[in-house]
Amino acid sequence: MPNLQDDRVEYWTNYYAARPASVQIMAQRSSKYIHYITQELERRNMPTELALLPFVESAYNAKAVSSAKAAGLWQFIPSTGTHYNLTQDWWKDQRRDPVQSTHAALNYLSYLHGFQDNDWHLALASYNWGEGSVKRARDRNANSGLGTDYLSLRMPKETRDYVPKLQAIENIIRNPDRYGIKLPHVPDQPYFEKINNTRDIDIDIAARLAEISVEEFRELNPSFQRSVLLGEHSPQILLPKHKVTAYKRNLKSHKGALSAWEGYTPAPGESLAGIADKYGISLAKLKSLNGYGAKQSVALSSRTLMVPRNSGAPAGITPDDIMAPAINTASPAMLASNANVIRASAMSPTVPAQVTAPAPSPAANSRPAMASASAVTVDPLADIIYSSGNNPALTAGVRAVPVAASSAAIPSAVSRPAVYKRPAVAVVAKTTGKPAVRTASLNKPAPKVAKKKVSVHKVVKGDTLYSLAKRYNTSVQDLKALNNMGSAALKPGASLRIPGAGSRG
Missing domain, CATH: 1.10.530.10 (Lysozyme)
Structure with missing residues (x-):
């Protein structure tokens, strides 16, 4: 491009x-x-x-x-x-x-x-x-x-x-x-692997079998809106590639039910009250679990209902537990x-x-x-x-995070490695001669700064290393090297040494 x-x-x-x-x-x-x-x-x-x-x-x-x-x-x-x-x-x-x-x-x-x-x-x-x-x-x-x-x-x-x-x-x-x-x-390798599922399974159990958190499971599978995956839908789940073997092993050895819930497809005109009675739960709970309004009395034959696998809803389960987390x-x-x-x-x-x-x-x-x-x-x-x-x-609203927020909490490990080893594909723009997107190096040491006249800049809110480098006709690396800086954000009020070169105003 x-x-x-x-x-x-x-x-x-x-x-x-x-x-x-x-x-x-x-x-x-x-x-x-x-x-x-x-x-x-x-x-x-x-x-x-x-x-x-x-x-x-x-x-x-x-x-x-x-x-x-x-x-x-x-x-x-x-x-x-x-x-x-x-x-x-x-x-x-x-x-x-x-x-x-x-x-x-x-x-x-x-x-x-x-x-x-x-x-x-x-x-x-x-x-x-x-x-x-x-x-x-x-x-x-x-x-x-x-x-x-x-x-x-x-x-x-x-x-x-x-x-x-x-x-x-x-x-x-x-x-x-x-x-x-x-x-x-x-x-430069796949993060996830696709797994076909043909059995009813609760999301929390699937996560436990994969030895990952429910949060990570949902992050890879955000399309699922209920807490149970029905085998009749033949859902394809994504798991971290390094966890697939553990998931298959744990699934094979798992004892007991994989889900507290199952699907039920209503007959045309079937009443919600009759279905609730059949599965031993209250009408209000059945409606809440399946998104029906208080005035609705007939089930939609086009939508599979979520109902308890055994008579009565599992102890301690509430409608809020069943719904997918807020988006x-x-x-x-x-x-x-x-x-x-x-x-x-x-x-x-x-x-x-x-x-x-x-x-x-x-x-x-x-x-x-x-x-x-x-x-x-x-x-x-x-x-x-x-x-x-x-x-x-x-x-609920915009969180007031400073523009120059510290990056200390970010893992120090998105760029591809400098040497990209997939021989079959040349990732270089065909007409422009641009370098490949994935080849930015993150490990270059800061260059040594030649001795030259040094001035001092008082950091104000909104200053960044990049904006100051442009202003003083220098580079981010030179600023970092001269001030012995890592990747932390600039703090207003701090004094920053600037290599001697005219300001651009």
Whole structure:
């Protein structure tokens, strides 16, 4: 994919560079999925830079949901998810499935690339704004004798910033040292393995058999919306690759029931009261477990109910225990300040599912405008980065995290190793000669600083090593070396020694 040359790229590069802790957390999240996504891109001969798109879409949070109900790593809205065969029902939402949603997103992006005359920048604009909107903008420019490339089009601010954000993330991933950011190490090997399940099993038992926490199980399998996986659905579960052997061994030796629950498919017109009586639980509990309102009396024959495996609900189990944990939802304040971090992609529901599909109607949808960011004074990335499904207090609004938050808590281990050993694939842009995205080195020692005139800078809020390096015509590495610094954030009020070179003002 060709580099985009635009002032917005520098703006967003500086924006992310000023938030190293947030970038590190997003990168750590990506470590579970990025190898798989990159592999799929290589298999399809698509640009590997697209593996960075979930940074822009969802901050690499597979459980992310926007105010417009876009969900998952790739932020599919419900209608487009349905069009790309992503199941969305009471039991699961495949828009949040890392494997299924990746296949759907790459099918969609491949289609858009062909639809927009094999221009990746226009394909990405279409992913954000809708291909019909981009096509109409191109037609208007062509009729006026103007250019029809990405930078020539009139488009909403969010779409104008969309490709620059991706380019900014790419700039940082390629050369994190330049921007004073330390990325975790991601081995160039699969993180997870797919396992077919044909038996009813509770999620907590599946996690225990795999010798992982329920939280980690849900992180890899965020599409499951109930606490039991029904064998009749033949669900495919993802497990850490190094835990698959333990899971199979423990499953084989497990004694007793794998689930306290089972599925029941109602007959047409069957009453909920009769089903509750059959399974020995109260009508209110049956309704609560299965999402029925107080006034509903007849079961939906199209939806399998969750009922106790034995007569009566297990002791100590409440409806809240059965429901999937709360999904991280972007607050209005965060959406107003950084709509692209977690957003509702205006992906047209009329797009044909096959890459070779015909062009859609010009009435492809566009997305609503987002509110202004000027009223928000906290880090716009904070809500999506620090929100947690297990802590409702963090999802209630934007958490006030300092822009230059310390990165000390981030594991020091997302970049590929400098030597990439898969011989069959050359990960180098075909036309631009750019280095591969995955080759940024994290282990270069800080260069020795030549003796020269030194001045002192008083750190103020908002200063970063990258911004100061640009201001004083020096480098991040020189600043680190001169001040004997690691990766900790700058503290306002601290004195920073600056190599003697004229200020840029």
